[in-house]
Amino acid sequence: MSSILTWSTYVIVFGALAVLALRDRAKARQTVTVAVKSFFGILPIMLAFIGLIGLLLGVVPPEVISRYLGQGAGWWATLTAFVLGAALYIASLVSIPLAASLLRAGASVTTIAAFLTGLMMVNTVTLPLEIKYLGKKLALSRNMLSLVFAFAIAIVIGMVLQ
Amino acid sequence: MKPALPQRMSGGAPQGAPVKKTLQQWLANYRWVLLIALADLVVWVFWPAQASPVIRNTWDYLVEMVVILIPVAVLMGLFEVWVPKQLIGKYLGHESGWRGVLLALLFGTAPTGPLYVAFPIAAMLLRKGASPLNVVVFLNTWAAIKIPQLLIEARFLGPSFMLVRLALTVPSAILMGWVIQKWIERSGGLDLEPGAPETIS
Numbered sequence: 506m507s508s509i510l511t512w513s514t515y516v517i518v519f520g521a522l523a524v525l526a527l528r529d530r531a532k533a534r535q536t537v538t539v540a541v542k543s544f545f546g547i548l549p550i551m552l553a554f555i556g557l558i559g560l561l562l563g564v565v566p567p568e569v570i571s572r573y574l575g576q577g578a579g580w581w582a583t584l585t586a587f588v589l590g591a592a593l594y595i596a597s598l599v600s601i602p603l604a605a606s607l608l609r610a611g612a613s614v615t616t617i618a619a620f621l622t623g624l625m626m627v628n629t630v631t632l633p634l635e636i637k638y639l640g641k642k643l644a645l646s647r648n649m650l651s652l653v654f655a656f657a658i659a660i661v662i663g664m665v666l667q
Numbered sequence: 668m669k670p671a672l673p674q675r676m677s678g679g680a681p682q683g684a685p686v687k688k689t690l691q692q693w694l695a696n697y698r699w700v701l702l703i704a705l706a707d708l709v710v711w712v713f714w715p716a717q718a719s720p721v722i723r724n725t726w727d728y729l730v731e732m733v734v735i736l737i738p739v740a741v742l743m744g745l746f747e748v749w750v751p752k753q754l755i756g757k758y759l760g761h762e763s764g765w766r767g768v769l770l771a772l773l774f775g776t777a778p779t780g781p782l783y784v785a786f787p788i789a790a791m792l793l794r795k796g797a798s799p800l801n802v803v804v805f806l807n808t809w810a811a812i813k814i815p816q817l818l819i820e821a822r823f824l825g826p827s828f829m830l831v832r833l834a835l836t837v838p839s840a841i842l843m844g845w846v847i848q849k850w851i852e853r854s855g856g857l858d859l860e861p862g863a864p865e866t867i868s
Contacts, residue, residue, distance in 0.1 A: 510818075514738045514742075522745065540744035544736060547736070549697045558725070559728060560706055596781060604824065617824075639802075642854070643802070646846075647807070658839060661835055662831050666831060
């Protein structure tokens with residue numbers, strides 16, 4: 506299923522690029538430039554996270570991961586993962602593989618979902634910048650509501666997929 | 668991870684042509700990779716039995732990531748060319764009601780950069796008169812359900828995880844926007860700083 510999705514992504518994306526190349530060479534070239542820049546822009550942090558995942562999975566036995574992050578670890582694990590996610594700033598493109606590696610090694614869906622929703626929706630690190638641009642009212646209320654919704658979403662994901 | 672705001676951490680925001688990198692810059696960019704490689708070396712020397720699972724896992728995830736990152740990067744390029752940031756301001760600045768919410772959702776899922784790239788755009792939208800509802804929907808979407816991110820999510824966590832999270836996040840984003848809009852209306856409007864920067868960097 507995942508690989509069908511990946512290959513259809515290839516077909517659609519490169520198909521679109523081919524159509525663009527036929528219609529507008531300059532724009533197609535610009536697309537490729539941005540794509541290459543994006544790829545190499547994220548490469549250092551991506552390689553670091555992949556190295557971290559490899560090290561983690563190779564050194565930490567799955568029993569340990571499942572004991573501290575699995576079903577049996579209880580609410581504290583979920584809450585800790587959520588707070589950690591909310592407080593950190595990690596690009597989602599690299600945090601998702603990390604989360605997936607923990608999930609596959611035995612962490613519970615709820616805990617992993619809480620980490621990801623916290624990370625994506627509660628933007629603590631960029632909050633000062635958000636206040637500067639959008640004012641205290643909008644920035645603080647958005648992040649405070651995000652805190653509530655992110656946790657609720659994680660719990661529901663856990664209930665649906667557990 | 669440190670915030671490292673000026674750096675392009677999530678691969679997007681391709682503005683600003685990078686100058687020719689010196690070795691020093693290269694080392695700085697890849698410092699975490701080098702540190703991990705060093706840790707791998709330590710494992711290999713002191714716990715040789717663990718070395719092969721470390722290498723195998725690293726390799727498996729590397730392949731999996733590169734395979735999906737290639738089309739995602741091209742997609743980012745396509746979005747950058749097809750949905751320039753000025754276009755967002757042009758359309759989202761004036762639309763309101765459900766059409767506005769829908770546009771905010773669409774524009775929020777397309778972009779490529781990290782969230783802080785969205786702040787100046789959102790500020791410009793507010794100054795142009797876009798409703799807080801639309802701006803919050805735009806930000807929430809940008810933060811949590813960008814399409815490149817959804818593709819990675821489907822690949823690594825499975826399509827069902829991605830779809831369930833998406834189905835929950837869209838209504839939440841709109842509901843949040845609505846609540847914030849009502850609260851801002853009742854409490855006397857926005858509190859934008861007068862001197863705050865408003866150009867799109």
